[in-house]
Amino acid sequence: MKTSHRPPRAKRDPSDRGEPPASKRSRTRSRLTITDIARLAGVSKKTVSRVINQAPYVQAETRARIEAIIAEHGYQPDPQARGLAFRRSFLVGLIHDNPNPQYVENIQLGILDALAGRGYELVIRPCDRRSPTFLDDMRGFVERLRLFGVVLTPSVSEDDRLAKLLESADCPYVRIACATVDKSSRMVLTHDARGAAAAARRLAELGHRRIAYLSGPPLFRSSHERRAGFIAGLAEYGLELAPDLAVLGAYTYESGLARGRELLARSDRPTAIFAGNDEMATGVYSAAHELGIRIPEDLSVIGFDDAPIATRIWPAMTSVRLPVREMGRTAAEGLFATSKTAAAKAPVAEYTPTLMERDSTAPPPRARASRS
Amino acid sequence: MKTSHRPPRAKRDPSDRGEPPASKRSRTRSRLTITDIARLAGVSKKTVSRVINQAPYVQAETRARIEAIIAEHGYQPDPQARGLAFRRSFLVGLIHDNPNPQYVENIQLGILDALAGRGYELVIRPCDRRSPTFLDDMRGFVERLRLFGVVLTPSVSEDDRLAKLLESADCPYVRIACATVDKSSRMVLTHDARGAAAAARRLAELGHRRIAYLSGPPLFRSSHERRAGFIAGLAEYGLELAPDLAVLGAYTYESGLARGRELLARSDRPTAIFAGNDEMATGVYSAAHELGIRIPEDLSVIGFDDAPIATRIWPAMTSVRLPVREMGRTAAEGLFATSKTAAAKAPVAEYTPTLMERDSTAPPPRARASRS
DNA sequence: GCGCCTATGGTAACCGGTAGCAGAACCAGC
């Protein structure tokens, strides 16, 4: 047994190969740390930390010197280390289940506008409220990440269970939702009703009398909000929404197409249709095309959302617009406001939609002849 | 000077109030830590850590007991603490500058499909390649976050400067790009050319001879790829792309509308137009409508992307489809593969588009009369 | 000149994990 002089090769524990980052990657030129900066500046870590966090009690001259060194070396404090110490990450979550990609994209861009330069990042989390694991998923997401805050869009923003969960998880949140939602927390309000009322008024002014409303699914507050606003707008002109002209859609193209076909196949078909969103309005367009009904000569159509398709479809569609990107930005900024003055629980902002009038609205056939 | 008996109030440093998380929040019931789990299981932190990371050398019985305790308490290891120790975060970045929200949304969903259950999160980062600070921004983003990896979509995925930067920052990445791009790193390839060729073949089969190609901007590889494929497809039928029928667009609705107007105003206008993407094809639709040219009777149109608008517009548009969501998933999975076998530098997957035939294609006017 | 307050910076501990190693327990072979 040549008891071979045991080679001093590091007999490292073979279990010490973490799975996820099997980091065999070169660890050359490790980044600068706060200790390096402190050494370079001839001060302590604490002082550099004060500068980074804009805390008081650092001589202006010292502060300037440290800042110069930070800039010179392009030093960036590690968010994970900071987050660990702060017990809070530098991540803002977007929890959404909105079916409109354009809407979601604009919300994202708005949030990023607010986050830009502040050192926070946006993490995306789509969800399904009807999933049995919905709440557990959300709790896991929020707690694990120690999110700095989250933004909620319709229709999750209307879910009180989620709001309660975030509350108990001590995670600040701002909801983007329409005005009828419970206002017990910070939120970005949208007055969908006012936009719908504007659409109603416009159609009434054009002379329409048989006007249909194609509503979204009851699950969405906006369906009711828009419907109520539309009815109110008609009322200003002494008009009513006939029960047979109030039909239920699902905020989808298919439902717009199906309901549109039914509405337009009637002998006393409406001369105008207001759809709860652009997707459904687009379905109405297709139904009209199928039946040889011209827009806007024979039928006026108004949508809601002012999605890109509104201007791409032919003829360009009149629609109700909300400043979605700005709403996203405002919501994210509300998160920062919340974190500072935790007391404030008022709406962050309110938005009233505007009617973007295009080529899908005109006087009704008869009124048209007699008017012009 | 009643030297008032100095109250023993903690004279804490007033500078010790970190700015960002001015955490005045209740810090009740702090979450369980790995130490708690270790205590509950009667083992050391290290052993729990081994279980979490699925490292070997833990007795099956011990492992099972620890796993049971973890499950019972719903313990989730803190990603920030893990990331700090690993020198790598559990975040996957999506760097994109694609103008199509639907595309981006599907890529996001695909990435999330791959990330689901693995404990990684998706952070979004739109960018602008033409910005003078582009590279610095990207470097800051990637280094600060110590990203686990990033996914790039066209057209940033075609930017070699960025690829080089990621390489040097030691950040794994997978590019989604068309087949003509430099294949020196892992990527999800799309054979746009084949899709364009299929479109060309179909139009040729229908009897079209005067066929126009509306290209995207030269900045995008896909513009060239699709163009080349289209020409190749025509060639199979002995056809050529007439120089005056190859026009330059910008992948936007407006450019499609403008070029469409020009093409269709000619006396010898084309009987079919293949647009580099659906946005431009939609513009062509509008131009045709304006000029009273019927689709598909007078003009066939084919788009590329199979965006939702393709089925919402009337008549439903024939388009070339890529499985975008799946591509996103594959790309993200490629990231994990990369991290394990760092050597592999081959394409992760290749996708060939399919032609989704709808109602915007038909034989050309003359051929039509003579054929039917 | 003394006592005390303010301004400023240092030090050690800690946030919640992982890595490096030592050491114990167990087994086989001589």
Added chain:
DNA sequence: GCTGGTTCTGCTACCGGTTACCATAGGCGC
């Protein structure tokens, strides 16, 4: 029984920041 190797486990030092607490130097009023 001893040696040597393997499997399993725990101690301790970090990762890169922040916080609690202390120390020191001036400035001020008496």
